[in-house]
Amino acid sequence: MERKPQLPVGDVMDAYGKLLEKYPLSIIDVSLLPLPKTKMKIILKALYAKAASPEQRNSLEVAFVLLSKFQDGVGATPVDGKLLRGDPKAILKANKALLDKWLPWQKLSSAEAEILLAEWKRFKAREPI
Numbered sequence: 001m002e003r004k005p006q007l008p009v010g011d012v013m014d015a016y017g018k019l020l021e022k023y024p025l026s027i028i029d030v031s032l033l034p035l036p037k038t039k040m041k042i043i044l045k046a047l048y049a050k051a052a053s054p055e056q057r058n059s060l061e062v063a064f065v066l067l068s069k070f071q072d073g074v075g076a077t078p079v080d081g082k083l084l085r086g087d088p089k090a091i092l093k094a095n096k097a098l099l100d101k102w103l104p105w106q107k108l109s110s111a112e113a114e115i116l117l118a119e120w121k122r123f124k125a126r127e128p129i
Contacts, residue, residue: 007034009043013063016040020066026078027105030070037067045123064120068113071105079105 007015015034030037044064051057081102084091 009047012040012043013047016063020063020069023069023078023080025081026069027074027081027102027109028070028078029074029076030072032078033067033070037070040067041119048123061120065113065116068109068116071108071112074105081106 012034019028019032033040035043041064044060044067048057048060048064051060079102080098083095083098
């Protein structure tokens with residue numbers, strides 16, 4: 001597996017934020033993260049410990065749970081959950097195909113979000129993980 005070069009934390013967070021902005025309803029391949037998910041979790045926890053405001057802490061908490069949107073095996077093209085708009089008769093089949101592809105990934109992402117949220121709660125309570 002190809003190793004990504006080590007990036008400064010600010011660059012990592014900037015790249016992560018841009019991915020979330022670009023693909024707000026998508027499930028994204030984990031390989032597109034600027035660092036492996038385990039390292040992203042460490043960075044988010046470290047930044048939380050140094051956060052200067054409740055707003056920053058809240059943003060980091062959300063960013064931690066949104067790691068669930070990054071799944072192994074999605075591929076180079078994110079799976080978008082955004083439905084097409086227009087004439088319902090013309091796009092019904094296309095929207096069904098989109099949902100058929102997106103829903104299984106979304107279920108996996110939602111399950112991981114629950115796990116990440118529980119991990120975050122243990123982290124905030126300073127329990128061993």
